[in-house]
Amino acid sequence: xxxxxxxxxxxxxxxxxxxxxxxxxxxxxxxxxxxxxxxxxxxxxxxxxxxxxxxxxxxxxxxxxxxxxxxxxxxxxxxxxxxxxxxxxxxxxxxxxxxxxxxxxxxxxxxxxxxxxxxxxxxxxxxxxxxxxxxxxxxxxxxxxxxxxxxxxxxxxxxxxxxxxxxxxxxxxxxxxxxxxxxxxxxxxxxxxxxxxxxxxxxxxxxxxxxxxxxxxxxxxxxxxxxxx
Amino acid sequence: xxxxxxxxxxxxxxxxxxxxxxxxxxxxxxxxxxxxxxxxxxxxxxxxxxxxxxxxxxxxxxxxxxxxxxxxxxxxxxxxxxxxxxxxxxxxxxxxxxxxxxxxxxxxxxxxxxxxxxxxxxxxxxxxxxxxxxxxxxxxxxxxxxxxxxxxxxxxxxxxxxxxxxxxxxxxxxxxxxxxxxxxxxxxxxxxxxxxxxxxxxxxxxxxxxxxxxxxxxxxxxxxxxxxxxxxxxxxxxxxxxxxxxxxxxxxxxxxxxxxxxxxxxxxxxxxxxxxxxxxxxxxxxxxxxxxxxxxxxxxxxxxxxxxxxxxxxxxxxxxxxxxxxxx
Numbered sequence: 362x363x364x365x366x367x368x369x370x371x372x373x374x375x376x377x378x379x380x381x382x383x384x385x386x387x388x389x390x391x392x393x394x395x396x397x398x399x400x401x402x403x404x405x406x407x408x409x410x411x412x413x414x415x416x417x418x419x420x421x422x423x424x425x426x427x428x429x430x431x432x433x434x435x436x437x438x439x440x441x442x443x444x445x446x447x448x449x450x451x452x453x454x455x456x457x458x459x460x461x462x463x464x465x466x467x468x469x470x471x472x473x474x475x476x477x478x479x480x481x482x483x484x485x486x487x488x489x490x491x492x493x494x495x496x497x498x499x500x501x502x503x504x505x506x507x508x509x510x511x512x513x514x515x516x517x518x519x520x521x522x523x524x525x526x527x528x529x530x531x532x533x534x535x536x537x538x539x540x541x542x543x544x545x546x547x548x549x550x551x552x553x554x555x556x557x558x559x560x561x562x563x564x565x566x567x568x569x570x571x572x573x574x575x576x577x578x579x580x581x582x583x584x585x586x587x588x589x590x
Numbered sequence: 591x592x593x594x595x596x597x598x599x600x601x602x603x604x605x606x607x608x609x610x611x612x613x614x615x616x617x618x619x620x621x622x623x624x625x626x627x628x629x630x631x632x633x634x635x636x637x638x639x640x641x642x643x644x645x646x647x648x649x650x651x652x653x654x655x656x657x658x659x660x661x662x663x664x665x666x667x668x669x670x671x672x673x674x675x676x677x678x679x680x681x682x683x684x685x686x687x688x689x690x691x692x693x694x695x696x697x698x699x700x701x702x703x704x705x706x707x708x709x710x711x712x713x714x715x716x717x718x719x720x721x722x723x724x725x726x727x728x729x730x731x732x733x734x735x736x737x738x739x740x741x742x743x744x745x746x747x748x749x750x751x752x753x754x755x756x757x758x759x760x761x762x763x764x765x766x767x768x769x770x771x772x773x774x775x776x777x778x779x780x781x782x783x784x785x786x787x788x789x790x791x792x793x794x795x796x797x798x799x800x801x802x803x804x805x806x807x808x809x810x811x812x813x814x815x816x817x818x819x820x821x822x823x824x825x826x827x828x829x830x831x832x833x834x835x836x837x838x839x840x841x842x843x844x845x846x847x848x849x850x851x852x853x854x855x856x857x858x859x860x861x862x863x864x865x866x867x868x869x870x871x872x873x874x875x876x877x878x879x880x881x882x883x884x885x886x887x888x889x890x891x892x893x894x895x896x897x898x899x900x901x902x903x904x905x906x907x908x909x910x911x912x913x914x915x916x917x918x
Contacts, residue, residue, distance in 0.1 A: 411803060437805030449800050451793045462789040463804030508805050 362389045364544045365410070365512055370419035372402075372409045379405045383419070383570045385563040387512060390541040392534075394555045394576060395548045397565035398589055403548045404446055406565070407516050410546075411443050412436040424511060437463075442510030442543075444501045446517045450489040457485040459500055460507050467509025468542060474503040477533055495526030502533065506543075513537065514546045519554075527554075534558055552588070564588070594910040598863035602773070605870065609765050621761040622833070627866075627873045628768040629829045632775050634853035634865025636822030639779060641851070642860030642914070643788070644815040645795035646711070649719045650726030651850050654820040656733065656842035657702055658695040658827025663745035663837035665691055670748055688751040688758070688767070692828055699824020700817050707816035711809060726844050733839035744838025751832045758832070768829050772866070775822055780862055782818070791815050823850070852890070856897060858904030860914040867905050 365387040372380040380402050387393045395403050408414050410421060412433040421428040428436050437443070451459050460471055460481075475482035478499040484492060489500060498518060505513060515534070519527040531554050537543055538558055549555055555562075555576070562579050564572040564587045572583055592600075605624060612620030633655055640646045668675050668684020675682040685691065710721045734742050750758040758764050782788050790811045793801050798808040831837045840846065849872070857868030875893070879886035901908045 413799060413803070432807070433799070433802040434805050434807045437803055443803045445800070445803060449797070451796050451800065453792055453796055454789060458789050458792075461786065462793050463801075463806055465805070504804060 363387070364389045364391075364424060365546070366420060366422045367406070367410065368420040370406065370409055370421065371417045372405055372414050373417055374405075374414070378417075379568055380409065381568040383409075383565065383568075385546075385570060385573060386561070387544050387546050388561070390544055391560045392538050392545040392547060392558055393561045393563060394559035395546060395563050395565065396552075396555070396579075396588055398587070401565045402568045403565055404516055405568075407443070407514055407546070407548065410436075411441060411514065437508065437510075440509075440511035442505035442508050442513045444498075444505045444513065444515045444518055446520070450492070450497050450500050450504070452488070452490040455486050455488055456481055456492070456500060459489050460503050463504065464507040465509050469506045469509050471507070474506055477506075477536070478503055478529075493526075495522045495529070498522060498526070498530060499533075502530070510543060512544045512546060516548050517550070518547075519549060519551065527551075531558070552584070591911045592909065594861070594863070594906070594912045597906065597910050598776075598866075601863050601866055601870070602776070605866070606769065609762065609769070613762050618761045621765050623873055623877060625761070625765045625768050625833055627869045628765065628772045629826050629833060630850075630853055630869035630873065631866040632768075632772050632829065633823045633826035633850050634857065634869055635772075635775055635779055635862075636819045636824075636826060637850045638854045638860065638865050639782075639822065640816050640819035641854055642864070643783065643791050643795070644812060644819070646812060646816060646819075647719050648710075648722045648816075648819070649844070649847050649851070650706070650722035650724075651820075651823050652842050652844065652846040653706065653726050653729045654699045654703060654823035655827035655830065655846060655850065656729060656837075656839075657699050658824035658829075659831035659837040659841045660733070660739070660745075660827075661695040661698055661824075662691045662751060662828045662831035663747060664739055665694070666747040666751065666831075667739065667745050686747075686749065686751045688753045688832070691751055692825060695824045695828035696821045699827075700821040703817045703820025703824075704813065707813045707820070711812050711816065723844060723847070726842065726847050730839055730842040730844070733842050740838070742839060744836060744840075747831065747835040747837070750835055764833065768833075771825065771829065775825070776862060776866075779822075783862070787811070787814070852894060854904075856894065856904055858906030858910075858914065861904065861906040861910075864904055864906045871905065 363386050367383060367385045370380055370383040383406050397403050412428060412431055416429045423439055426439050454462060460474060480496055481499055481503060492500060519530050535558055547559060559576040562576045563570050566587050571587060605627060609621055609624040637651045640648050665684045666686050669686045675684055706725050710718055713721055739745055752758060753767060756763045790806050794808045794811050801808045827841060853865045853868035853872055856871055858864030875890055879889050897904060903914060
């Protein structure tokens, strides 16, 4: 079953149109990777799905709900958990408060999140502003999980992190996938890591989705042409 | 450097002890001063909830202070003249019972805060400050030009409102009423700050987009905080009317909005006990310096300047070890 369907989505920052027709799907329990070079509109696509940009045209259906006219907090309540680019924790709250601030009942509880990221348990009463970049990323991911989302959206979750910390985040993503309770939409630059976790891929170029299919079917030719690798 | 909790309890005890000392020495005027501190503290706590915890710099909180006062004043004036407030389909009579006037002040303060908040919260920053000020001025001029309730002259209240089993005209009784209410308000705000709502409010102050992304409506959280803030300040206004046995349009004036803000900034923004410290220092300065010179505000201004420049955490921030509430 399809959880998220985006069809011919267009979006603009003020007068400047950035997205010219993006289509993608995320299956229930599946992992979809959103690929493309810098500046093709991956983050804009995610912002549109999370309703952070004014709606222009296209279809955004999530779990049989039309998101296009909802404010962003309602989209989140429908079950979209965003882990935004550049971490963005609440710096003036503690780790525990960050996790609890938007918690909603469900499988994911404080205890389960700190099982996934034991470092957060050690630092539970510390201010988020005193965490390292990797720990903040774990916190942002944990905060999204605490809202018990149906879809987890990760925008460059491992960007700018030390290799060992990246590995920890990837391990967490793998274990989330293994549990099959939450679907995942991923934006990331490291193809090797994506290849091991994503089922499906959507490739974007110049504000449009130009290819979609199983991750395994992404040929070297496509990679050369659209991803520059 | 001491713990914030210990400091708060110390200040709370100091206010009680001061009133007790005044009672022992028979200095009723001092008791009235302590009552003023308690009432101003409540008003400051109200504003601090919006300004400190919510990051909404309201320059029109005198509206709620004045509304609380006018609820008491209007009901008292009807009670004194035995003319009903309204008689038509049903009958509303004036009353001086505090158990009726307080809840009514809370309700009206809350309703007006809800209306003003819903409009003002569409703006932010300097615009928010100006629009709240504009509402303040509207209420001020409305009160001045409303002859039915005294207009510029205000409403005198001959006897203080009544409270079961207490003679409210005895200064220490009225102090105790105000002090107990102050304690209750402190307790409520302390609980609110630790609740999920308090966390969300702190988070909203930092980033609206981030809060919306996790499924919380930033606007709703802000509005609710603004309403609570207005209600607390209205309660202070109701008490102030009974303390002075007089209400006037000055309760709506922008200088009063400024004074409430001074309590908060002097004492410490986003500190539970901050407004109490601020009101304490303000009333003390008014008393000591006001006795020396008519122009004591110059010194208050200097003190405020020093605090803003060198101790942005206010007096509480300079004494206490922890960072301000919500800044772990």
